[in-house]
Amino acid sequence: MKNIRYILLICLVFGCAWLNAQCKVENKYFAAGEELSYDMYFKYGLINTKAGKSSMTVSGTKYEGKEVLKMHLIGNTKGMANKLFSLSDTLSCVMTKELVPLAYQKNAHESGDHTIEKATYSYAGSKITIKTNRIRNDQPRFDEELISESCIYDMLSVVYYARTLDYSTMMKGDKVSISCLSGKKIARMDIEDHGIETITANDNKKYDCIKLVLVINADAFEDKKEAMTVYITNDYNRIPIRIDSKLKVGSTRAILKSYKGNLYPVKSVN
DSSP: OHHHHHHHHHHHHHHHHHHHHHHOOOOOSOOTTOEEEEEEEEEETTEEEEEEEEEEEEEEEEETTEEEEEEEEEEEEOTHHHHHOOEEEEEEEEEOTTOOEEEEEEEEEETTEEEEEEEEEEEETTEEEEEEEEEETTEEEEEEEEEESSOEEOTTHHHHHHTTSOGGGOOTTOEEEEEEEETTEEEEEEEEEEEEEEEEOTTSOEEEEEEEEEEEEETTTTEEEEEEEEEEESSSSOOEEEEEEEOSSSEEEEEEEEEEOOSSOOOOOO
16 A cells, blocks of 8 residues: 555656646746836727727746746726726736746736736646636636646747747747647647748847747637737847737737846847
8 A cells, every 4th residue: 555655646746747738938038127118009990099008028937936037918998998998907927037927817807897817827747727707797717627737828928938949940820739728728829930031129120030920729728819919039149029909999009118127139130
């Protein structure tokens, strides 16, 4: 009996180590201290107007006693855009330094609706347990526990994960498929490489960028929904220069205004 318990314990330890090793990523593209600022635009029909500001930051913090990375994405509309579609969103995620997801939170005010969504990840054996819940306008919408045997990313951590892929081995049209948390479900997300495009940022510089289209395959993978399009610099920083996202009404576009805390010199084409 003792031998059986010992074998089970060894299997659990090595299973957990295997899963964490599977999810770990070598990150040489960004670190704590990176700060990216954006001008945000709103489009609805023929209306295309500057809508406000957004930012993406990476900081170092502690989570359950361990040194980790915390990412924030903040977006706020102003002026005319508020009359069409008001938005005040804060997304945050916590990841290990090897980019293993640990926690996610979305606090969103969008056109009169207030949504708080949270998720936590725990790793044991060959399984990941994700506890996720959503409250909208003070009313609980769901409180679920999901189980997966593959790495799961949320809508913020997936952007940072996408920055670490080896695009030198990919060709236009290639894609990487991962599992992604979509509300109370786990869906498949395809990170599609759409080749190189030159993008003008709001710092009056042009950058050669890798165009990535992130597509969620939901509803038993029968339907596809484009989550966002991200243009990242074709250098070792992989800085998002432009981010296009769809809303319930219209769409937003974030264009880089300034950056600091990058690990390498940023290459522009002018």
